[in-house]
Amino acid sequence: MKRVVITGIGGITPLGADWSEIESRLRQRRNAVRRMPEWDYFDSLNGRLGCPADIALPEWPRRHARSMGRVAQLAVAASERALRDAGLYGDPVIADGRMGVAYGSSGGSVEPVRVVGRMLETGSMQGVTATSYIQMMAHTTAVNIGVFFGLKGRIIPTSSACTSGSQAIGYGFEAIRYGKQRLMLCGGAEELSGPGAAVFDTLFATSTRNDAPELTPRPFDRARDGLVVGEGATTLVLEEYEHAKARGARIYAEMVGFGCNSDGNHITQPTSETMALAMRLALEDAQLAPEAIGYVSAHGTATDRGDVAETHATAEVLGTRMPISSMKSYVGHTLGACGALESWWAIEMMRGGWFAPTINLTEVDPACAELDYVVGEGRRIDTPYVMNNNFAFGGINTSLIFKAHP
Known part of the structure; x- marks a missing residue:
């Protein structure tokens, strides 16, 4: 391959x-x-x-x-x-x-x-x-x-x-x-x-x-x-x-993993179990252990059930200490563009070693899972791998993994 x-x-x-x-x-x-x-x-x-x-x-x-x-x-x-x-x-x-x-x-x-x-x-x-x-x-x-x-x-x-x-x-x-x-x-x-x-x-x-x-x-x-x-x-x-x-091209990052599946359950209500499976599929595709991931760019739409389901899936697969933030807190939900936009920003943040916080996050909903929510002034993280997750109507789940290039 x-x-x-x-x-x-x-x-x-x-x-x-x-x-x-x-x-x-x-x-x-x-x-x-x-x-x-x-x-x-x-x-x-x-x-x-x-x-x-x-x-x-x-x-x-x-x-x-x-x-x-x-x-x-x-x-x-x-x-x-x-x-x-x-x-x-x-x-x-x-x-x-x-x-x-x-x-x-x-x-x-x-x-x-x-x-x-x-x-x-x-x-x-x-x-x-x-x-x-x-x-x-x-x-x-x-x-x-x-x-x-x-x-x-x-x-x-x-x-x-x-x-x-x-x-x-x-x-x-x-x-x-x-x-x-x-x-x-x-x-x-x-x-x-x-x-x-x-x-x-x-x-x-x-x-x-x-x-x-x-x-x-x-x-x-x-x-x-x-x-x-x-x-x-x-x-x-x-x-x-x-x-x-x-051709001597500049390389931003390497893409190493892709997971995609569907809930098969409900048109608009997310399912945590299949969200988690999409992340596992990406990890398997990349041949990585969960602890290799240093940051997750969340789908993070600020909807009631979506945030809860996503955070529990993330914690189940990657553990409760996983740094995570949502770029939608800055630009809203760009719908068909968000998976690409958020991948771009995750790659750039990995290259620079600084990860933006979720803004307006002052008190984590107790219904959301325990995770390392990045807030305040952001976070310095030195990691070779980032994951970007997105979820859509119809129960479509995606997870992408990018690797830093030397």
Whole structure:
């Protein structure tokens, strides 16, 4: 089996697009949550908070841009940054079949859905265009990336809600590991929308601290009252190690383990036992003992049952002394992007030896398991291995393990 390394990273997040800026804001321990006056239009929406990624996107030629809604724009922008970071932008090697795409989002863009909905409601096709479906289809991020950069390898769409990004990285890892591709562009994206917030609002899973956005979300905290939706995109360039070494590529980290399974139990209620199994599968895949892991980037959505189930699964597999924190306390739940975004940040924190705390965590919910919750000013940890865990509707569980590169 082939070794797989990360040689490029690009992201668009509510805290910025460059790691130096993002780390600075993490150290300030201030989130990017704000009240969304645009959502006052929705009369019954309880949670009116969001984390937009207010970063200017490139202006592309119309022949490319017309097929992209905002979610695809975010994905392509992040992927361009990742390819440039890897020294592969414009390199013929990416267009000869050696590079594939594994990418996902919870769904396509909302605007074409609105237009098609109006067609169903009124009979009018005004606004429905030849690219409406392309912008709204579930695999819009993956195919737009492939077409934009002329990639001819395999396309693996991962539209699996909150595990879209982590499944993409895992499946891209396997494609290289088993010799099917030399390189993969992997990640996830999500655009911010009122309907996206409403999905969780109807489940009473969104925070309603509309007048105190700086105090929410509060993963693992006794006073947490739900999640906040965010947006963004992150792309990792995964590359076969010998291929990367031969071209003198900079290596961020090595990916060594991937675990993925499903609860087979309930669409929206998590199951701790199968969460734990996903972590064990990743450890087995990496041929590591639990004590090798030095830090866990938690899914940590700040929902009632999710936090409880996840912490008990983590403690069962990795022990009660495991350092853990949730990056969603800064940027909310970026849904299809979170698995990739949180993997990126975990890798960077491992490289720097400083791990950001969960903010707004002042009193751990006694229903959560005993763990080493990173709070305060963060933590200096010298570890060669980090784990990133994500969980999605339908009981989809993922666990990724990254190894520091010398």
